[in-house]
Amino acid sequence: MNATGARIRARRLDAGMSQRDLAQAVGISPSYLNLIEHDRRRVAGKLVAQIADHLALDPQMLSDGADAALIRQMRGAAAALADRVVEVEQAEDLAMRYPGWSRLIAAQAREVVALDRKVQALSDRLAHDPALATALHGVITAVTAIQSSAAILTGETPLDTDWQARFHRNIGEDADRLARMTAALVACFDGPGGGAGPVPVVSPRAEVERVLDQTGFHRPWLESGGAPEDASDVSPAAAALLHDFDARYAADAAALPLDLIGPAARRLDFDPLRLAAELGRPLPQVMRRLATLPDAPPLGLLDCDAAGVVRLMKTVPGFAVAQDRLCPFWPLFTALGQPGRPVVAQVALPGPPQVRLICHAVAEAAPHPGGPHLPPLIAALMLVRPMNPATVPPDAADPVPAGPGCAICPRPDCPARREPAIRQEL
Amino acid sequence: MARRVLLIEDEPNIIEAISFILTRDGFTVHTHEVGETAMAKVRAQRPDMIILDVMLPGRSGFDILRDLRADPQTATLPVMMLTARGQARDRALAQDLGVDVFMTKPFSNAAICAEVRRLLAEAPRDA
Numbered sequence: 001m002n003a004t005g006a007r008i009r010a011r012r013l014d015a016g017m018s019q020r021d022l023a024q025a026v027g028i029s030p031s032y033l034n035l036i037e038h039d040r041r042r043v044a045g046k047l048v049a050q051i052a053d054h055l056a057l058d059p060q061m062l063s064d065g066a067d068a069a070l071i072r073q074m075r076g077a078a079a080a081l082a083d084r085v086v087e088v089e090q091a092e093d094l095a096m097r098y099p100g101w102s103r104l105i106a107a108q109a110r111e112v113v114a115l116d117r118k119v120q121a122l123s124d125r126l127a128h129d130p131a132l133a134t135a136l137h138g139v140i141t142a143v144t145a146i147q148s149s150a151a152i153l154t155g156e157t158p159l160d161t162d163w164q165a166r167f168h169r170n171i172g173e174d175a176d177r178l179a180r181m182t183a184a185l186v187a188c189f190d191g192p193g194g195g196a197g198p199v200p201v202v203s204p205r206a207e208v209e210r211v212l213d214q215t216g217f218h219r220p221w222l223e224s225g226g227a228p229e230d231a232s233d234v235s236p237a238a239a240a241l242l243h244d245f246d247a248r249y250a251a252d253a254a255a256l257p258l259d260l261i262g263p264a265a266r267r268l269d270f271d272p273l274r275l276a277a278e279l280g281r282p283l284p285q286v287m288r289r290l291a292t293l294p295d296a297p298p299l300g301l302l303d304c305d306a307a308g309v310v311r312l313m314k315t316v317p318g319f320a321v322a323q324d325r326l327c328p329f330w331p332l333f334t335a336l337g338q339p340g341r342p343v344v345a346q347v348a349l350p351g352p353p354q355v356r357l358i359c360h361a362v363a364e365a366a367p368h369p370g371g372p373h374l375p376p377l378i379a380a381l382m383l384v385r386p387m388n389p390a391t392v393p394p395d396a397a398d399p400v401p402a403g404p405g406c407a408i409c410p411r412p413d414c415p416a417r418r419e420p421a422i423r424q425e426l
Numbered sequence: 427m428a429r430r431v432l433l434i435e436d437e438p439n440i441i442e443a444i445s446f447i448l449t450r451d452g453f454t455v456h457t458h459e460v461g462e463t464a465m466a467k468v469r470a471q472r473p474d475m476i477i478l479d480v481m482l483p484g485r486s487g488f489d490i491l492r493d494l495r496a497d498p499q500t501a502t503l504p505v506m507m508l509t510a511r512g513q514a515r516d517r518a519l520a521q522d523l524g525v526d527v528f529m530t531k532p533f534s535n536a537a538i539c540a541e542v543r544r545l546l547a548e549a550p551r552d553a
Contacts, residue, residue: 137481140510141437144532148443151535157450167446170439 004048007062007096009037011055014097026050061096070095070106077109131325131407135185142178146171184407207238208245209313217292217301217314222250223258245312249292256281256289265290270297272360272383273342283342283362287383300384304332306363311379318355318386321404328416329402332382335361339378346387348399350411356387356399428454429546432473434464434490435508436482444477447535448542461485465493468500475545477538480509480516488519495524504545508533 012022023033026047035041043051044063052059071091078086087094095102149167153159159167211234212219222228228246231239256279268274270290276283291301291314298316305311308326321327331345342362349355361382368374403409406419431448435441436459445455458467462484468476476494480487487507494500506527507520520528527541 137510140531141440144510145437145439145443147532148440148447148535152443152446155535163446166442170442174439 003039004043004063005037005039005041007065008043008051008055010093011057011062011096012037015055017055022051022054025054061099065092065096067095070099070102073106073109074102077105080109080112131405132185134408135181138181139178139185142174142181145174146178149174187407204235204237204241205310205312207234208241211238211242212245212314216294218294219246219249219292220294222246223253225254226250248288252285252288255285258293261286261289262293262295265293265296270299270385273344283360284364284381287360287362287381290383298386300357300386302330302332302382302384304336304380304382306336306378306380308333316384316386318349319357319384325405325407325418327403327405327409329400330382331359331361331400332380335363335382336378336380337363339363339365346397346399347402350401350403350409358385358387359383428452429474430454430456430471431475431477431542431546432468432471433457433477434461434467434482434487435459435477435479437479443535444538447539451539451543453542453546459483461487461490464490465497468494468503473503474549475504475506475542477506477508477542480507480511480520488523491520491523491525502549504549506538506541506545 012019019033019037020030023030026033027050028047032041036043048063049059052062055062074091074095075088078084078088078091091102149170153164153167153171211231228243228250231242234242261275261279264275264278268278272283272286272290275281275290276286279286287301290296291299293299298318299314300316300319301312301314302310303312304326308328310326313321315321326333329347331343331347334345335341335343340363342360345359345361347357347359349357359382361380363378363380365376365378367376401411401414403411403414406414406417407421409417410421411417431453433441433444433448433455435444435457441457441459445457448455456467456471456473458464459482461482464478464482464485478487478490482490487509491505491507494503494505501524504526505524506529507525508529508531509516509520510531517528526545529537529541
């Protein structure tokens with residue numbers, strides 16, 4: 001139903017008015033109204049206003065129909081629950097007859113989408129926020145230990161005094177730990193990235209990383225000259241970031257195609273410095289390619305600006321860190337202090353288990369587009385490769401002691417500690 | 427001879443509580459705290475069943491379960507997994523890997539004892 005005449009007919013019938021009565025009321029013949037209602041005569045202006053007046057309607061509702069955006073939203077609401085039988089073809093009719101209810105349907109559909117996004121964001125946070133996951137795990141572990149010990153103490157089987165004292169002491173320790181863990185858990189929601197008010201929505205960067213994670217950051221269609229595609233299942237901000245990532249990926253892939261870098265990388269054991277020298281390409285480009293190669297050992301990537309803010313992170317087993325509170329001992333920050341000069345360092349993360357990583361980092365300074373009198377934009381890239389503990393030579397130099405972020409780092413005497421650790425060893 | 431349970435778990439107070447309740451029920455309990463050496467411990471101890479935590483230092487319980495099922499000597503060894511992560515996908519992964527019982531923390535002592543008794547009653551001796 002798109003035409004004005006059909007709308008007039010529908011609304012006249014809704015109002016229980018005969019063609020004769022309406023025609024008479026607006027001073028036209030019933031046969032002329034009949035022609036109008038079947039869209040065989042055009043109708044506009046004053047006559048539409050008169051008819052609308054007699055049908056107690058806004059004239060615009062007759063001439064333009066219901067709000068097209070509203071109808072689109074109602075159809076979207078129906079499509080979202082495709083297993084329900086909905087008279088989709090009558091959406092416009094419904095919107096015209098009951099605009100208030102129709103706006104409610106559209107608003108509820110928007111609300112459902114927003115809630116879905118929040119649930120996804122929370123679920124992503126649990127999966128990807130190491131501080132939150134550590135705090136939650138600690139709370140559950142402490143509760144388990146307390147419950148189990150308390151059940152032994154209060155059970156029907158008598159306990160000798162030594163065992164009683166032991167389980168009392170354990171409960172005391174666990175209760176103390178539980179209190180600290182609970183405070184840490186609350187801090188996770190109150191601190192940066194948390195939010196006492198609305199549920200935090202996952203950042204565009206996290207959305208991008210989630211998409212890239214699905215293929216290990218490898219984008220096969222860009223390897224063969226394909227163009228970046230617009231992602232439809234992420235927010236517009238994330239889609240823009242993803243487009244930028246893909247554009248650079250395509251340029252990197254064109255400069256270092258898979259059949260060139262793949263065999264060379266395997267021959268040179270994925271060493272970015274030797275590869276950059278042999279292939280004559282910039283080190284950051286080689287590092288980005290290595291981190292996105294298929295059939296490669298796990299290689300993490302951290303892209304960070306001079307303010308220490310992560311722009312992109314690819315995590316691999318052994319390399320998952322609190323992204324908003326990076327440890328200042330990562331070689332990336334050494335590289336930021338000397339743009340253009342690569343830094344290679346072994347890093348140890350606290351255990352158990354002790355993790356050794358070999359890190360290559362380099363910073364680049366891009367001139368400010370506003371002119372040389374303005375500061376350059378400096379950013380650093382770090383490629384991270386977990387080492388097999390069995391292959392660490394016994395005479396290897398002492399690694400740099402870095403951490404996953406103060407809140408989840410158990411190093412007791414670190415000079416860089418900014419806040420107490422959530423992780424509490426018994 | 428008492429049936430032997432190997433408890434692979436890294437939380438000292440949970441180790442103490444589970445060891446206590448199972449020992450009181452007549453089982454012999456051995457414990458191990460590190461994921462990466464757990465398989466060596468299993469081969470050395472030859473337990474009748476294993477209680478396996480998911481989050482372990484060095485190696486995850488899922489990896490250990492995968493190794494257990496791949497080794498003909500331990501492929502049918504009863505395994506109860508304990509986890510603080512009760513998400514459906516973890517449960518599904520554990521089931522795919524061949525776990526016998528998947529127990530979410532916090533658990534009740536009675537449930538642990540009942541499941542250990544049930545698994546060992548079903549398992550042949552000298553498994």
